[in-house]
Amino acid sequence: MTQIKGIDVSHWNGVVDWKKVAADGVKFVFLKASEGTTYVDKTFKTNAANALANGIRVGAYHYAKFGNVAEAKAEAQHFLRTVSGVKITYPLVLDLEENKKKASKAVLTDAAVAFLNAIEKAGYFAMIYAGKSFLETQLDEKRLKP
Numbered sequence: 001m002t003q004i005k006g007i008d009v010s011h012w013n014g015v016v017d018w019k020k021v022a023a024d025g026v027k028f029v030f031l032k033a034s035e036g037t038t039y040v041d042k043t044f045k046t047n048a049a050n051a052l053a054n055g056i057r058v059g060a061y062h063y064a065k066f067g068n069v070a071e072a073k074a075e076a077q078h079f080l081r082t083v084s085g086v087k088i089t090y091p092l093v094l095d096l097e098e099n100k101k102k103a104s105k106a107v108l109t110d111a112a113v114a115f116l117n118a119i120e121k122a123g124y125f126a127m128i129y130a131g132k133s134f135l136e137t138q139l140d141e142k143r144l145k146p
Helices: 018-023 046-055 068-085 103-120 131-138
Strands: 005-008 027-034 057-063 094-095 126-129
Touching: 005 057, 018 046, 027 046, 027 068, 046 057, 057 068, 094 103, 103 126, 103 131
Parallel strands: 005 027, 027 057, 057 094, 094 126
Antiparallel strands: none
16 A cells, blocks of 8 residues: 655644655645634645645645534635635545534534535535544444545
């Protein structure tokens, strides 16, 4: 199996030396773009431009806070506004790691599907990122396969 080296970057990483990252063999990056309905990672656009300038493919992720379909759709629109105008060459990702609003498995899955559908309807390839335990206990994995 061929492996492709990639990294995850957000404002927590500080200033990134993209030339050095590329020289280390990194071929893609997933950049944190947004969270909830208002937060935008302040380093997203700069990191995207600098990664691309150094031959690194760029995907982006949104850290979810939603607990129902309406909130998920609002978060998807915020994410799409955030990535608008940025050259995206890898998927857009729903980063779903918590269920702080205590939504049922069915409701949280409905919300995740609505978010992913909005991303795909906008013309992007959508992915979901979740830990194995979260995926098994909080989401209906079968409904997320497509």
